[in-house]
Amino acid sequence: MKRLLIVAHAPSENTRALRDAVERGARSETGIDVAVVAPLQSGPDDVLAAQAVILGTTENLGYMSGALKDFFDRSYNPLLERTQGLPCAVYIRAGSDGTGTRRGIETILTGLRWRLVQEPTSGRFALHAVVRYALADRTAVPAERYFRHYVRLLEREPARVAVELTHLFAAMDHAQASSSIAKILRVESLLE
Ligand SMILES: Cc1cc2nc3c(=O)[nH]c(=O)nc-3n(C[C@H](O)[C@H](O)[C@H](O)COP(=O)(O)O)c2cc1C
16 A cells, blocks of 8 residues: 655644644545655664655744754765655745745755645645655546535535645646636635
């Protein structure tokens, strides 16, 4: 079974809620094994056992948390040349826009040649994560059908947004890619 590794620094109630939401979204996918580990408890072996990774951190002093940096300090060399192309997503909890943290992480990911599966959406957890994309290397379902299915479902049952966030972000991707204001507004209203 494919494994998704979530390496998340969550030092506060808010950030634990954020991590738990990401975990719930991941676990709502069938047929994958999800492992959630704090960066100080995680290392290269966890990454080598996974087929995709989500990294979560706070922004501290304009950069990723020391805990996530320590994870990279210990893992970078052992992983170099061994995990090229690994699908990866990042979320950042920041009071401002998280730019410093994003830049820091992306520099490291460029060195490792991991593959970010989605552009960040600033102001909304800066979440890169679409678990389905990360693991299935993009779904075979046509984007328009996927959009219709999930947006209609969530419009009918808004309480499910919390566990379907990854699909909602995929729907937002599709709405933006098709430059449809109507579609963007439909997704926006679900996120409010
Ligand atoms: C030493 C330290 C430095 C911080 N620096 C930043 C910063 O540069 N930018 C920022 O947006 N937040 C900064 N924070 C705030 C943390 O990101 C925040 O505590 C964390 O996101 C927890 O979020 P919460 O208050 O929503 O629980 C800093 C926190 C600490 C402890």
